[in-house]
Amino acid sequence: MKISKYPPKEDLKLRWEKVQTFMKEAGADACIASTNVNIYYLTGKIFAGYVYLPSEGEPIEFVQRPNSLEGERIIPIRKPEDIPALLSGKGYQLPSVFLLEADQITYNEYLRLEKALAPGTASNATPVLRKARMTKTPWEIEQLRISGTRHAEAYKSIPSLFRSGMRDIEFQYEIEWVMRQNGSLGIFRTFGHQMEIFMGSLLAGKNAATPSSYDFALGGGGMSACLPIGASGDIIEKGQSIMIDMAGNFTAYMTDMTRVYSYGTLPDKAYRAHEASIQMHNRLLETAKPGTECAEIYNWSLEMAEEAGFAANFMGTVQQAKFTGHGVGLEINEPPVLMGRSKDTLQPGMTIAFEPKFVLPDIGAVGIENTFLITENGIEKITVFEENIMKLE
Amino acid sequence: MKISKYPPKEDLKLRWEKVQTFMKEAGADACIASTNVNIYYLTGKIFAGYVYLPSEGEPIEFVQRPNSLEGERIIPIRKPEDIPALLSGKGYQLPSVFLLEADQITYNEYLRLEKALAPGTASNATPVLRKARMTKTPWEIEQLRISGTRHAEAYKSIPSLFRSGMRDIEFQYEIEWVMRQNGSLGIFRTFGHQMEIFMGSLLAGKNAATPSSYDFALGGGGMSACLPIGASGDIIEKGQSIMIDMAGNFTAYMTDMTRVYSYGTLPDKAYRAHEASIQMHNRLLETAKPGTECAEIYNWSLEMAEEAGFAANFMGTVQQAKFTGHGVGLEINEPPVLMGRSKDTLQPGMTIAFEPKFVLPDIGAVGIENTFLITENGIEKITVFEENIMKLE
Numbered sequence: 001m002k003i004s005k006y007p008p009k010e011d012l013k014l015r016w017e018k019v020q021t022f023m024k025e026a027g028a029d030a031c032i033a034s035t036n037v038n039i040y041y042l043t044g045k046i047f048a049g050y051v052y053l054p055s056e057g058e059p060i061e062f063v064q065r066p067n068s069l070e071g072e073r074i075i076p077i078r079k080p081e082d083i084p085a086l087l088s089g090k091g092y093q094l095p096s097v098f099l100l101e102a103d104q105i106t107y108n109e110y111l112r113l114e115k116a117l118a119p120g121t122a123s124n125a126t127p128v129l130r131k132a133r134m135t136k137t138p139w140e141i142e143q144l145r146i147s148g149t150r151h152a153e154a155y156k157s158i159p160s161l162f163r164s165g166m167r168d169i170e171f172q173y174e175i176e177w178v179m180r181q182n183g184s185l186g187i188f189r190t191f192g193h194q195m196e197i198f199m200g201s202l203l204a205g206k207n208a209a210t211p212s213s214y215d216f217a218l219g220g221g222g223m224s225a226c227l228p229i230g231a232s233g234d235i236i237e238k239g240q241s242i243m244i245d246m247a248g249n250f251t252a253y254m255t256d257m258t259r260v261y262s263y264g265t266l267p268d269k270a271y272r273a274h275e276a277s278i279q280m281h282n283r284l285l286e287t288a289k290p291g292t293e294c295a296e297i298y299n300w301s302l303e304m305a306e307e308a309g310f311a312a313n314f315m316g317t318v319q320q321a322k323f324t325g326h327g328v329g330l331e332i333n334e335p336p337v338l339m340g341r342s343k344d345t346l347q348p349g350m351t352i353a354f355e356p357k358f359v360l361p362d363i364g365a366v367g368i369e370n371t372f373l374i375t376e377n378g379i380e381k382i383t384v385f386e387e388n389i390m391k392l393e
Numbered sequence: 394m395k396i397s398k399y400p401p402k403e404d405l406k407l408r409w410e411k412v413q414t415f416m417k418e419a420g421a422d423a424c425i426a427s428t429n430v431n432i433y434y435l436t437g438k439i440f441a442g443y444v445y446l447p448s449e450g451e452p453i454e455f456v457q458r459p460n461s462l463e464g465e466r467i468i469p470i471r472k473p474e475d476i477p478a479l480l481s482g483k484g485y486q487l488p489s490v491f492l493l494e495a496d497q498i499t500y501n502e503y504l505r506l507e508k509a510l511a512p513g514t515a516s517n518a519t520p521v522l523r524k525a526r527m528t529k530t531p532w533e534i535e536q537l538r539i540s541g542t543r544h545a546e547a548y549k550s551i552p553s554l555f556r557s558g559m560r561d562i563e564f565q566y567e568i569e570w571v572m573r574q575n576g577s578l579g580i581f582r583t584f585g586h587q588m589e590i591f592m593g594s595l596l597a598g599k600n601a602a603t604p605s606s607y608d609f610a611l612g613g614g615g616m617s618a619c620l621p622i623g624a625s626g627d628i629i630e631k632g633q634s635i636m637i638d639m640a641g642n643f644t645a646y647m648t649d650m651t652r653v654y655s656y657g658t659l660p661d662k663a664y665r666a667h668e669a670s671i672q673m674h675n676r677l678l679e680t681a682k683p684g685t686e687c688a689e690i691y692n693w694s695l696e697m698a699e700e701a702g703f704a705a706n707f708m709g710t711v712q713q714a715k716f717t718g719h720g721v722g723l724e725i726n727e728p729p730v731l732m733g734r735s736k737d738t739l740q741p742g743m744t745i746a747f748e749p750k751f752v753l754p755d756i757g758a759v760g761i762e763n764t765f766l767i768t769e770n771g772i773e774k775i776t777v778f779e780e781n782i783m784k785l786e
Contacts, residue, residue, distance in 0.1 A: 006618055036589060045618045047606045048587055066604035066612065066621075067712045102500040104586070107493070108517070110500035124501070173573045180566045186591035187620050193497070193586070194441055196429060198579035211459035213440045219459065225399055225438045226645030226723075227580050228459075252619030319460045330619075 007044040011139035015041060018132040020055050029095035030054050031125050032083075032113060035104045037189055037330050038129050040252060045069075049077055050113075052087065060090065080116045099125030104191075130191075134327055134335045135349035136253075141373060143251040144329070144351050148371055148382035151248030151255050154182040155385055158244060158261065162392040168231035168242070169223055172202040175246060185249045191331045200246030201230035204263075205237060208365035211319035215333070217355050218243070218316060218365055238264040241364035241389065243357070247332060248371070248383070256328050256353035257383040258369030261390045270366050273358040274389050276308035277367030280324075280356045281387070284372070288379040294342035298324050301338075301356050313358040325354040328371055350374040351382070400437040404532035408434060409446060411525040416448050422488035423447050424518050425476075425506060428497045430582055430723050431522050433645060438462075442470055443506075445480065453483065473509045492518030497584075523584075527720055527728045528742035529646075534766060536644040537722070537744050541764055541775035544641035544648050547575040548778055551637065551654065555785040561624035562616060564635070565595040572639055581640045582647070584724045593639030594623040597656075598630060601758035604712035608726070610748050611636070611709060611758055631657040634757035634782065636750070640725060641764070641776070649721050649746035650776040651762030654783045663759050666751040667782050669701035670760030673717075673749045674780070677765070681772040687735035691717050694731075694749050706751040718747040721764055743767040744775070 019042070023031050033039055033051045042051045048065040062077040063069050075086050084094055100113050103126035114122040136144065161174035176199050180186065188197055195214055203220045212219025213228050221232040236242060241262050248255030260274060280301050288297065301324040305314035315321040327334035328351050336344035338354065346352075355369035370383045412435070416424050426432055426444045435444045441458040455470040456462050468479050477487055493506050496519035507515040529537065554567035569592050573579065581590055588607055596613045605612025606621050614625040629635060634655050641648030653667060673694050681690065694717040698707035708714040720727035721744050729737035731747065739745075748762035763776045 035586060040619050046589075046621050048608070065608070065712065066606050068604050100500070104499060106497060106586075107495040107500045107503035173570060176573065176579075177566060177570045180569065183616075185617055185620055186569075187589060193428060193499075196439075196580060211461050213459050215441070215458070223576075224578055224645060226433050227578055228439050252617060319458065 007139040011137045012042070012044060014137045015132060016053060016059065018135070019053060019128060022128040022131050023053075023055050023099060026099065026123060026128055028055065028097045028099045028123060031099040031128065032117075033101060033125065033129065034109070034113070035101055038101060038104070041129070041133055041330060050080065050083065052083065054092065054095075060087070062086065080113050083116055095120045097121050097123060099123050099128055101125045101129070103127075130335055133329055135347050136329060136351055137349070140253055140329065141349070141351070143253040144255060144371070144373070145382055147248040147250040147253055147255040148257070148384070150182050150250040151257050151383055152385035154179050154184070154246075155244070155257070155259055158259075159390060159392055162261070162263075165235065167233055167235050168202055168204040168207065169233050171236065171242070172231045175202065175244065179246055183250045184247075185251075187249060188247045189254070189331045191333050195333065196227060197229055198227065200244070202242060202244050203230065203365050204242045205234065205240040205364050206362055207232045207234060208241075208243060208359050209317050209361045211316065217321045217323070217357055218359065219319070236263050239266060239363065241266055241270055241360070241366050242392070243365040243367075245369060253329050254332055255371040255383050256332060256355070256369055257371060257385070258355060258357070258367070259385065259387070259390065260366050260368065261392050263392050265391070266363055266389065270360055270363050271389065272308065273310045273313060273360060274366040274368075276304060276310060277356045277358065278387055280304055281354060281368060281370060284354055285379060285381065288346055288372070288374070289377060290346055290348050290374060292346045294336045294338045294344045294346065295340055297354075298338045298340050298342070305356065305358070310358050313360055315357060317359045317361060324356050325352050327351065328353045346374045346379075348374055348376050400532040404530045405435070405437060407530045408525060409452065411528075412446060412521060413448050415521040415524050416446075416492060419492065419516060419521055421448065421490045421492045421516060424492040424521065425510075426494060426518065426522065427502070427506070428494055431494060431497070434522070434526055434723060443473065443476065445476065447485065447488075453480070455479065473506050476509055488513045490514050490516060492516050492521055494518045494522070496520075523728055526722055528740050529722060529744055530742070533646055533722065534742070534744070536646040537648060537764070537766070538775055540641045540643040540646055540648040541650070541777070543575050543643040544650050544776055545778035547572050547577070547639075548637070548650070548652055551652075552783060552785055555654070555656075558628065560626055560628050561595055561597040561600065561635070562626050564629065565624045568595065568637065568639060576643045577640075578642045578644075580642060582724045584726050588726065589620060590622055591620065593637070595635060595637050596623065596758050597635045598627065598633040598757050599755055600625045600627060601634075601636060601752050602710050602754045604709065610714045610716070610750055611752065612712070629656050632659060632756070634659055634663055634753070634759050635785070636758040638762060646722050647725055648764040648776050649725060649748070649762055650764060650778070651748060651750070651760070652778065652780070652783065653759050653761065654785050656785050658784070659756055659782065663753055663756050664782065665701065666703045666706060666753060667759040667761075669697060669703060670749045670751065671780055673697050674747060674761060674763060677747055678772060678774065681739055681765070681767070682770060683739055683741050683767060685739045687729045687731045687737045687739065688733055690747075691731045691733050691735070698749065698751070703751050706753055708750060710752045710754060717749050718745050720744065721746045739767045739772075741767055741769050
């Protein structure tokens, strides 16, 4: 029943070494992580406290909670001000330059840590950790493959959950239940405190065109002004498309996969736009490899949308997202971003979601999303499942 | 089907005036909010951008997304650096002292806003906004009452969802589904980036004693090392208690309510400990009123736990939480906190969750949690539902 185990130490070592390489490039002696996602990345577990990773050797875990954690490199701690004395007690020299998660922890948390570690100088850990996390280790890739397999397995049940006369939100409740039954952990981790969503999104009919408050590809009005995203409570009508984009959080590492269903038959243009998205996925599979520029992928997506005659519907209508894909992992929005101004190139071990989507007002959204792994020589799809529009009766 | 509407403007005005009062006490001319929760509090909606509330008058909404928002006081904006020019354009004088959410936005977000509004001086908006949000307006109280009613309604179905031989997590999946069917929005907002949970917690048997990485009252091992909280996947055995503590997020304003079920009959001490918790709730109902010290409530809870002979089981065993309650609202952990070192007193309009709980290793957790509203003269329970241990067969 347990979905994810602890990563082996060799795998954690690969991560530490990556962080240490980038840390040294940034001129730092140590990196201090205190957000759940980075603590999990560096230790394979979640605790309240601080991970102290020096530029050489293994990290020290300063743990506030739970009080049950024990180990040679685990040190109970009450407050960050105790870090220097505890480090000295372990024979460590205090860092001259240390990294703090400046794009993740609050202003006051940062100031408190900065003061605690003075007279050393603080710099930003976030780009260093995000860069390390951008390419995945073997264990991380295995976790993503498990998520991808379970994600596809769960989607198989979707047609059996639909009933005529259903509201979009009722359909979503059933899909959530199936996702959980298949082992979804439910939690949806995002980078940045402004990205809120519950398990994923289902967009049917005209609701698909509602522009988003969030930085997701598409929007939807949602059920409440306090969470304006996804299903809006409208009854699903014949001739509408239903786009399903649930998070594949079956392990700590999330896959992203979107599929489209139709209630009855759709107008012809919906199939044409959907086919354009599938063609983009095929082009990605045929051409992407280490060294491919992320901006290039975005640019030819835009060109293909235009050639297909759906430029005005691509990635939204009244508000169009300026990306067609993004890295995935512990968070749903990791680097690289497939966008025009990206300077990243694909590297082996990256896992990216590609989501060229179209919004057709009054019909709904069409197009698919898959998660891919960049390999040594090319690219591999890890969310393998029927890609055509699937008919619901 | 839509659960929450927009608050009326008179209700928003009450909020602005509260914030403005505390803002002036803090010597500030303006408050800038950019977190979802505070944007929602000040405007009744969620958008990406900034709310600028001057110390007199109405706020201005600087909106990045969605591009569909329109209104006299809504100004589209691309980046925070544009705020001063846009303010001047509206005839506003730039603030000498302005407040930023220093305990909520990241270090780099804070620095960027601080620089954009220089030469004004920045100070902390978080305590000001949290203090304003601590007492609720009439519309907010109405939303909490709706959540409380629906919360109780959803819990009624729980016994019908249980089947012998079930794993704790399977029971939880069914309860989540019922919560959603009853209109739960799913999203669980917490203050502080370290508090993670999915919809709520179900603790059965010995898993209840697993200490938490998080600052919730109780823990549980969870299903994955990446989310160590709640149900652990074990089969529910006869003679175990099942504590159910799901978030009452049926509106933007969450109620907190815990109830206990038993599979078969429990050892006698479980009923005695549970009764001690009910007695504490009765004492709270009889004695609490505006002016009551939060620390006093915590202190007599501890004394009553000791008198009942369960001091070692109160709020955990190997790790004991140092609070017995907390404010609730847009976030599940708002001020005041019912703890020994609190200096807060109860005030009319506060909504607090009281959760004196006991962990009995091998049996599970017992005790209840209710959400209360502090009225002009006393206190009122807004999560009204059977409080004794309910038997599952």
